[in-house]
Amino acid sequence: MTGENAIPRVLVGEMLIERGLITREQLEAALQLQKQWGTRVGDIVLAKGWVKPLDFYRMLADHFHKPFVDLLKQPPDPALIDTNDITYYNSLLYLPWQVRDGVTYIAIADPSEAAMRHARERFGIVDFVITSKFDVLWLLQNSNDDYFTHNAIRKLAEQMPEHSASVVFTRPQIIAFATVIMLFLIALTIWPMYTVVSLNLVVASLLMLTFAFRATLAWVGSDRHIDIKVTDHQVKMLRDIDLPIYTVLMPMYKEEAILPYLAKAMRSLDYPLSKLDIKLVLEEDDEGTINAAKALGLEAIFEIIRVPTSFPKTKPKACNYALNFARGKFVTIYDGEDRPEPDQLKKAVVAFQHAAENVVCIQGRLNYFNAYENWLTRMFTLEYSLWFDFFLPALEALRIPIPLGGTSNHFKIEPLIQFDGWDPYNVAEDADLGVRFTQCGFNVAVMNSTTFEEANNHIPNWIRQRSRWIKGYMQTYLVHMRDPVELYRAIGGVGFWGFQFFFAGAIISYLIAPFLYATFVIWLIGGAELLNPIFPPIVLAISIFNLTLGNGYLIYLLMVGAFKRNNFKLIPYALTVPFYWLLMSFASYKALWQLIYNPFYWEKTVHGISSHQDVTEEPTAAQSAPL
Template identity: 50%
Template sequence: MAELTAADSWTGDFLADQGLLTAEQLNEAELLAERWGTNLPDVMLARSWFDADTYFQLLADRFNLEYVRLGEQPADPELLQEAEVSAYMEQLTIPWRRVNGRMVVATARPGPEAIVFCRSRWGADFDMVITRKGDIQAAVQTVFSARYSHGAVFDLAERDPVMSAQTVFMPWQIVTAWLVVTLAALALIAAPVPTLILLNIIMSVFYLGNFVFKGVLVWAGGLQQDNRARELDAAARMLRDEDLPIYTVLVPMFREPDVLPILANALRSLDYPTAKLDIKIVLEEGDHETIDAAVALGLEEVFEIIRVPPSQPQTKPKACNYAFRFARGDYLVIFDAEDKPEPDQLRKVVAAFNRSAENVACVQCRLNYYNRDENWLTRLFTLDYSLWFDLMLPGLERLKVPIPLGGTSNHFRMDVLRELNAWDPFNVTEDADLGIRMTQKGYEVRLVDSTTFEEANVSQSNWIRQRSRWIKGYMQTFLVHSRRPLHLYRTIGFTGVLGFVFFIGGTMMSGLLNPIFWGIFAIWFVSQTGIFDLFFPPILLYISLFNLLAGNGMFIFLTMLAPFRRNWLQLTPFSLTVIWYWMLMSVAAWKGAWQLVTRPFYWEKTEHGLSKHTADEVAKASIKQGAAI
């Protein structure tokens, strides 16, 4: 354990003498500071035992320094340097003003580290004032807001344009698509039957490959998971609190004030030193309802509100691009507003990074739902996610195929995130794109057996809005990363390309093509017409029947297996109704394809808080919130 410094001990005694702390609170704070390897003020502010303004004012009085609120006495913008922002946020110290030729520095963490930092930047000739941590972040945001707002939208497009979805279709892609359609039309006019047979063969082989590939993924994904999970559990338990790094948590929200108590309670429940959490609630500047709700909660000092300036496109990745500039952590994770991560998730991720090679840049945790038994849709959605995260993604990892990340519970190394210009604000499935982009840049993604539970959609129309955005994003991702086929092959290899085609391409194409084949089969089954016989010669007929019966039967069987790892066997019978779920996916796929052409960057908002479980969760969280303040 780290030992308290004399300054920390004096600070605690001073606050107790001033009546801000009880003897019991002081004793608890000292024990936590030693165990966590952090300073005493951080622990006390994380516990929210007293008003931060009162604390910083008393701290300034103790050191005979001035206490300033930077909102009322702003920093000189000429003194702040953009290249130093990460250091400012890490040290919670910025240059404030020059007074009589001397640099005056504002800090929220006075002490030896701040003095060493200041001397390394401005020499020994400086003075110091005290301010709040939130004021440091707000001051930096005020000075660099315009630059960061522009960068949040355009950094990737300007620095690595070939990897940006800002250009939806490259000219050669448009020309190629036009040539394919023209040649197909001419072939249909000249030789309609052979052309339709050829098209039928291509689609049948694609379906067969898709079935086989995903079956292999499930087989590979089920191997040795339990042993890895036990090893990681043991490694996570061995980590000492004092050795854990600062961890940034980004929570992008938009018009979701009702779920804020759930979020705050879930993050408080993390088994991680609270004083080492850097939690940023990321809100749109115009979302006054959610901003007011967040302020009214009176959250602890580890929570900060980042207000994202208005700009287009108004997307989650744009907001994250803006907010991550203010991150203090070595690692960064994104949680959605309604997420409930398992308490030991951050510890497991740190252990996973410690045990991984240097080129591992991201750890993806599993996602699933806490309201899985609410209605038919939540049950099928849970089966879908269980198959995806518990079986298919582990298969991708084992086969070394690029992993399209999920939309939340992605844990990143901050240095790599900065190197890759973070997320693409023009891609509406930004994390799937980033997972593929990381692999092309030589980095790897690892999976960790820790689950974040979310609210499953209870409304089919709301589900279609969400799924159509996901599929549109997969289409954008496929278009972006297929722009340089040879580069893609060189960077991810043959297996990687195969996986990319079937996992990204197959997911979107099957949704688009399914209605066509279902329609053909329905017409044939009802009318027993022989009109399709010309287009299904015997061998092709057998392949098509195999795809229809064995392929779809295999997917139903895999869906039945999906809940076994979690012992949610009550969901298994609902696997037999998955065909209607696939129909909804086709509706979403066609909607996504239409929006790709008409509104490619439109972020279709998913409404949260519709579940009957949410009211109970909010009530429980509000009680705990009241106890925490």
């Protein structure tokens, strides 16, 4: 450790050996890693789990000839803690503890020069005692719960209310919707046939334009030049010693069963362990997962963040709360069942190095490790392959707002904090944040690294997950269309119309699909004559185009997505996608109902139910095919 009275670092290692905390071989390994990673021996042995944190910090106190203080038994004077300095307390790992005879004692886990300098600037004459990093973290949470919770829930709504979904429908939107419905009912009463034919024409034209838009995205996304963001050579050229601290947020709720898999997945990352800052973001009332995490005895790179119970009880609120304790230059989110490719963090570092300054987020691709488990997982994989391998890169290339995935999005931490984090009232907070970044003049990029997730293999569970996503897309559309003129000015014509078709077009398509299916069945049973009055030639031509070429091309695109990842066995299942679309429609109507009656409810998706859970298995050649 460093400081005014620091003893050379090698003595820390020798003291660890003298106390029987590590072996000579472990010290030699730590010294080698120190040269490679550029971090201290103490950080390395803690990151490796070779020493229990409490034993290490007690030894460190003896190293500095200072007392060790258990902050849970001897808490700091609350009057000394300034909420304006919380960021410094967290990054420098100290808390002002007590004042004795005009000297302010700080309880510190890392007596570095930077920490002591900051303490002297704040308190004048200072001295220090040693405490555990986890004591500092726990006290920061415990003594500032109300402050952190308020900011996690209300900061965006208070500072950028125009971007908050805390109000579902604004007054102008309600008036606009009511006016449209009223005019439609009046027209239906006075000119019933003309109104139905006009509506039919509008719907058919909208679907045709939506097909054309998605065909354009697939064409643009098929360009190999927009696929590759980071090469293996660029990753190899990185030096571990130059890599920054990287924060990983892992929000979970009642998922104790997948904790062992999570730990294995994080340990397999090709990144210096001592530079990983992994936060297990757990709800305060989730005692099962909290106790399971404690029982695992995880390495010191894992920290438990307990999110106080409050409304709304959503993932973005939990991430906002945990963001207060992030110490990295970059931050990403992984779900508990995620298996990111080992070099993903390094690829993100390279991608940021080569990206424009206004790129504040880089989205990794998502796919599934249990693609072949059943019909639902096959369809889910087909959908995601098209979405992340074609559509999102095309959106980036065309400068259309990118709806981020719920995981593997990598952020520069400073702009993320500047933008007040995620919207805790939006249940598709990731999609909303991507649009908000673009609307505020920042860019989101996509990189060629895949995180493998667990595809939902159970239809009721899938419905809960998908209805939440669609409800969040509805919220996102309503928020960013509060001022359409300003949105158009902010993101331009291509971005504006792309946003309309990618968000509104998809939602409307899901909602009207059952009526289109019913119309097709009536046509099959009753014959064309029955529907001729509402299908004049122009409407009939567009509808036939949509039915045959439009739907056929979407099926073809799903096949291409599978082909690109060498998932050839999935290709025939693309022909069954109309049944999958019916499920999407059911989820959409559930989402619409909840948007009106329970907009902020976060429907829990159960993870860890797949039979393919062993993270020690390598991805198949098909899954990990180069993009």
